[in-house]
Amino acid sequence: MLRLITVQQGSWFSSLMIFSAICSLSSLMLKSEGTNHTVGDSSGWDLMTNYTNWTQGREFHVGDVLVFNYNVDQHNVMQVNSTAYADCGRDNYISLFTKGNDSIIMSEVGEHCFICAMYDHCENGQKLSINVAP
């Protein structure tokens, strides 16, 4: 009787181990994939889109990718700090993307700010600020 109980407990425990192994494996796979966010959806990165509205209802997590689609003759993507985002400062930027189809991985938690540094586009509202969660 005691032996039977031991066997049952053993199999229950190994089932639990297998279950938790599958859970941790699938959460690892989910984490490594991340979500692609096409900035402005079909409008892309332009002067006509309100990017504050675009961020409403969206969640951004570490590992997610922002995809900026735009005409390289008209726009670019400059990653800046929050001060430069507020006043459209272009002098001390973090990164500059100019390909027209730029995928930027969100590798850190916190605020991420992007402006268009061409002409007066930032001053006219072509800017994006998102908060990236863990």
Ligand SMILES: [Cu+2]
């Ligand atoms: Cu622009």
